[in-house]
Amino acid sequence: MTEPRVDIDEPVTLAHDGSWPGYLCACAEALNAPEPVPRVVGYDAPLGLFESRMAVARDDGRAAALWDRLTAKAGVPAMRIVLEAFLSERPDARTNAAVVIRRLRRDGAEALRDLADPVVLSVDKAANRSRREAERTTGIARLSELADGSWYAPLEPECDVLPLVADHFAARFAAMRFALHDLRRGRAVLHEPGRPWLLADGFALNRAVSDGEGDGAPGYIDPLMLSSDESRIRDLWRRYFSATAIEGRLNPGLQSAHIPKKYWRLLTEMGRG
Amino acid sequence: MDASTKLSILADAAKYDASCSSSGSARGNAPGGLGNGAVGGICHSWAADGRCVSLLKVLLSNACAYDCAYCVNRRSNDVPRAGFEPEELVRLVIDFYKRNYIEGVFISSAVLGCPDHTMERMIGVAKTLRVRERWNGYLHLKAIPGSSVELVDEAARWADRVSVNVELPSRASLARVAPDKTPAAIFGVMRALARASGFEPRKALPAAEAPDKLALPAPAGSAAEPVPLYAARPAPSGERSVMAARKGRARDPGSAVLPAGQTTQLVVGASPESDATILTLAENLYLAYDVRRVYYSAFMPAGRDPRVPALPGPPLLREHRLYQADWLFRFYGFRADEILGPDRPYLDADLDPKCAWALRNLDRFPVEVNRADYLELLRVPGIGPRSASRIVKARSKARLTADSLKALGVVMKRAAFFVTCSGSAPTLPGSTRRPAPDAAYARAALTDGAALALAPLQMEFDWGAP
Numbered sequence A: 001m002t003e004p005r006v007d008i009d010e011p012v013t014l015a016h017d018g019s020w021p022g023y024l025c026a027c028a029e030a031l032n033a034p035e036p037v038p039r040v041v042g043y044d045a046p047l048g049l050f051e052s053r054m055a056v057a058r059d060d061g062r063a064a065a066l067w068d069r070l071t072a073k074a075g076v077p078a079m080r081i082v083l084e085a086f087l088s089e090r091p092d093a094r095t096n097a098a099v100v101i102r103r104l105r106r107d108g109a110e111a112l113r114d115l116a117d118p119v120v121l122s123v124d125k126a127a128n129r130s131r132r133e134a135e136r137t138t139g140i141a142r143l144s145e146l147a148d149g150s151w152y153a154p155l156e157p158e159c160d161v162l163p164l165v166a167d168h169f170a171a172r173f174a175a176m177r178f179a180l181h182d183l184r185r186g187r188a189v190l191h192e193p194g195r196p197w198l199l200a201d202g203f204a205l206n207r208a209v210s211d212g213e214g215d216g217a218p219g220y221i222d223p224l225m226l227s228s229d230e231s232r233i234r235d236l237w238r239r240y241f242s243a244t245a246i247e248g249r250l251n252p253g254l255q256s257a258h259i260p261k262k263y264w265r266l267l268t269e270m271g272r273g
Numbered sequence B: 001m002d003a004s005t006k007l008s009i010l011a012d013a014a015k016y017d018a019s020c021s022s023s024g025s026a027r028g029n030a031p032g033g034l035g036n037g038a039v040g041g042i043c044h045s046w047a048a049d050g051r052c053v054s055l056l057k058v059l060l061s062n063a064c065a066y067d068c069a070y071c072v073n074r075r076s077n078d079v080p081r082a083g084f085e086p087e088e089l090v091r092l093v094i095d096f097y098k099r100n101y102i103e104g105v106f107i108s109s110a111v112l113g114c115p116d117h118t119m120e121r122m123i124g125v126a127k128t129l130r131v132r133e134r135w136n137g138y139l140h141l142k143a144i145p146g147s148s149v150e151l152v153d154e155a156a157r158w159a160d161r162v163s164v165n166v167e168l169p170s171r172a173s174l175a176r177v178a179p180d181k182t183p184a185a186i187f188g189v190m191r192a193l194a195r196a197s198g199f200e201p202r203k204a205l206p207a208a209e210a211p212d213k214l215a216l217p218a219p220a221g222s223a224a225e226p227v228p229l230y231a232a233r234p235a236p237s238g239e240r241s242v243m244a245a246r247k248g249r250a251r252d253p254g255s256a257v258l259p260a261g262q263t264t265q266l267v268v269g270a271s272p273e274s275d276a277t278i279l280t281l282a283e284n285l286y287l288a289y290d291v292r293r294v295y296y297s298a299f300m301p302a303g304r305d306p307r308v309p310a311l312p313g314p315p316l317l318r319e320h321r322l323y324q325a326d327w328l329f330r331f332y333g334f335r336a337d338e339i340l341g342p343d344r345p346y347l348d349a350d351l352d353p354k355c356a357w358a359l360r361n362l363d364r365f366p367v368e369v370n371r372a373d374y375l376e377l378l379r380v381p382g383i384g385p386r387s388a389s390r391i392v393k394a395r396s397k398a399r400l401t402a403d404s405l406k407a408l409g410v411v412m413k414r415a416a417f418f419v420t421c422s423g424s425a426p427t428l429p430g431s432t433r434r435p436a437p438d439a440a441y442a443r444a445a446l447t448d449g450a451a452l453a454l455a456p457l458q459m460e461f462d463w464g465a466p
């Protein structure tokens, strides 16, 4: 049996709302659609001249059902790659991942081995991108202690990594009350000791975090909100950081190859607040 | 002395130890505790010298009773001295860890009086962190050469990793440069660490090395045995590579004792040994003591000491090439005697060691990417472990072309010289030329930028001069 070809110029497309469950619903719709198979696109993708676009409603129950069915067939690691590709936020990777989902349903995890195929390769690369960004985030998130004893970390990740890093921080800082705030997407992981973490949309830290239009840069925290020890410990860390570089081997090029300058703004040791 | 000055002095004194890794431990968090291990390790920042910052790397004290000529903390060097109270260091670790500045701590120390006393102080900090603070972050302890087996064992109980540095690559250099240390003091600790992590050290050296072996006092319950020390010659061909030997070794990142094993460091350029001597010793350390990593540290002269050369700068290019060769041991299945030998004692300055090897072994090329096994693919310049396994995966579905190789992450600029795709040789990127590895331009085309970037910092020191 050969698989129906997905025609790039195919005018029928299925639009999702940008959320993960919404995306899965559009994929489910595509799986059921008669040939030719419609492409899955974001609702904000530019509309083609001859394109007829159908918006697919988000239905969390339907999304969960598809997820369970695919996981049973393809296994957790393969489905994690699909999720990671989605979280890369690359429109082409999302469209291609919908095609890959079709193949996963037919062939199981085996479908992901076909790296010579540009569709599979683009999904694999997008997944790697998210995974690397998530790994980076586990290292460069900087928590600050607030006056009420809770902890706050502003982030600006390139991909939507909060769902990928939340378990890591919840395990590591199990006894701490903390928020990991994605400033770009306005979302936060909220953690209370002894409870599962939550993802909150439209998060703001009580006037504390400037939106970039007020006095401070994004991620800036009003010193009045910080614990009394915070600035002393930040100073110690900066002192340590500068002492640990070896003068005879300074290599700023290598440093910014590892940690590009766009990330420096939120790094305590690079001079933030 | 205020806390900040103290921290500066003790971080400054610790920074020449190149070990930064925080990998190998899957220690879990405890109920109500703080922290855990991340098996792959996590880098938290990168210092201005480009090195990763993962651990708070400090000395407990830099007031040393010993006088190793290469070391900034030696007794005879005139530097400000400081020491942490154990409680100060514990606070610092917890405060930094909770802010996610660090993955853990690497505690080392100058020799305070005697090795055992120093070890006891370090173990005290470790124990407080683990027991009272219920902290489960990454803990790397430095063992002092000459400390007792009991204390080494206890350090292994609290730490994820313990290391002892070999530093000087021969007995003669050790005696001249670090007169307070002996081979037995260093290798005895390595042996105890290997045992603590469940690895029984074996005799890894050929019999001809016998004069350099030494009978150590036996730990309770086992017979005295010769322990491999320095080896000046490569192991005979036919021996297994480090990669092959490690494949069969059990690794348990969840182990309660020393999950990340032991590491060591060799200083490069403080003594006259060649790259071949250094790499052969490194290979023996991997094989004989199950060392997880050997670090190479370009010698940084700190104050004048007539026992070590007055280098104008650290030999960074040499260090870089040694690290590349070390990768070939661990991830590419190379043996030291394939990379260097008595007739070729130094690594090529212009080529990475894998390219240099390939150009010397043209009879093994070209390699057909649609057929060659994983290990053969790994030997192709421009193909790494990641692209090799992608090739093996992808070709089960479709025949690979030069374009597919590029998409799979192969560096065609190099690989084009050494592969065929279904029998035909790919052209060089951006050219219609079919690359010939034996042509005069091949060497120039395969040269990497390292010599250009690093050589100006490295000047030759003439060991033959009086």
Ligand code: SF4
Pocket: B064, B065, B066, B067, B068, B071, B072, B073, B074, B075, B109, B110, B111, B178
């Ligand atoms: S024992 Fe030697 S290497 Fe260690 S701190 Fe003292 S002088 Fe330095």
